[in-house]
Amino acid sequence: MNGDKGAEIKMSDIADGMVQPFYLTGNNSENKTPLVRGRFARLTRPCQAILARHDYPAAINELCAEAMSLAACLSTTLKFDGVFTLQAKGDGAVQTLFADVTSAGAMRAYAAFDAEKLADIPPTEPAILPRLMGGGYMAFTVDQDAALGDEAHRYQGIVELEGSHLGDCAIAWFKNSEQLAAQIITAASQKADGWHSSALFLQQIAGEGGQHASLSTEELADEWHTAMVMMSSVTRDEMLNLELSPSELLYRLFHSQNIHLQTPRPIIDSCRCSAEKVEQVLSGLSDDQLRELCDENGQLQVACEFCKVNRAYPLAQFVSAQS
Ligand SMILES: [Zn+2]
Structure with a gap:
């Protein structure tokens, strides 16, 4: 998979790794405008291949796997032609967590950690963010291909590491930068064939002048609340269960809110080194x-x-x- 120009990415690659974009128009069928946008990422092959190559301890694998799904989800919420990077820097056992994905869907990731500090963390403790990374920050960067080296084509958002999971930092970023409510759930687990990871993302969509013509402010708040309740009902097993397709899972969660699926985006394991x-x-x-x-x-x-x-x-x- 390592070529000078990167691997060719085909639609059939979605079986191994993908992001399913969707939107909800809500319970009121009169409304035709999207009220909530969502992404569901599920990575099997890219997650397995990348982590098998690195051979990290389980706690690092889990963090790295979640970072990959999170990067996959977030990258598809932005319009760009180039590379989206998620990078977290901490002063704990894990110093660097890095995942990037091109607009075409080529992903790579790595982590840098202090093995001695990591060994001091009791194995019974859940592998949550503050315990592994300590204090630090998370940066989201978009580098556009169009003009390499041109500052105008680089966008970067930075937030402090906070909350229990990587997704919490991303939510804080959305709150700061877009002033719109967002929610993210990530899940990663090791199965017989290797690591799997998944992420589910929801974000409120601003209407014209902050309003959606056919709905009252109360109705809008209600739709968002319902979407959050449905989202929180999802289990880790559902997110990672390959027997349950992304579309089946999403209809199960959001059918009452008129879900509309958009074209899925394949994500593959492909390095750009040469x-x-x-x-x-x-x-x-x-x-x-x-x-x-x-x-x-x-x-x-x-x-x-x-x-x-x-x-x-x-x-x-x-x-x-x-x-
Ligand atoms: Zn490489």
Whole structure:
């Protein structure tokens, strides 16, 4: 799956990983405008493949798996052509949590952690955010392809790490940036075939001038309340159960609120690293830096922190001949 241009993503890939966008027009069938928008992400293959490659402890796998589903969900709520990145930095056992996904659906992820600090956390404690990451922040970044390096094409939102789960930070971000109510539930679990993760996201939609013509403010509040109640009735098992398709699950939850499914978006495991990019970086280093990197066999070894692919080059290929 690791090519210079990334893997080709096909609609049939949705069986392995996907985001199902949907919206609710509410209980009142007179209303035709979307009142609540939603996303349901379910990742099997990308989650399994990425975590199998990293071989992290279970607590890190769980956090990483949830980050992947969360990134998948959030990326599809934004209109962009490029890369969406979710990055959390903490001062606890987990220092970095990183997941990114392209607008086409190519995903990768990794975590950096302190094994000693992690070992000090009792295994019986649930793997929740403050315990693993301590204090810190979460950043959501969108890098547009259109003009690489152009500040105007980079958007970043930052929130403090808060709440018990990664989703709580995302909710705080929506509250700060869009002033609209949002809710997110994430779930991850290890099964016989590896890790699975899922996320369910709901957000209120602002109508014209903050109003929806055919509905009163009370009715709107009521619709949001009902959507939240239905959302909170979902179980982890339903979210992760492959026997239950995303559309079946969503109809089960939101049928009374007139759910409309939109085109699902495939998410695949695909790294964007390439020999070309690695060689470009090596070419930019000084001879001293290159010698420092070089191993005892005269080789420059560069491993991708995402996909673990290792690339080796003889030192002589990059060191200036005269030095
Ligand atoms: Zn890679």
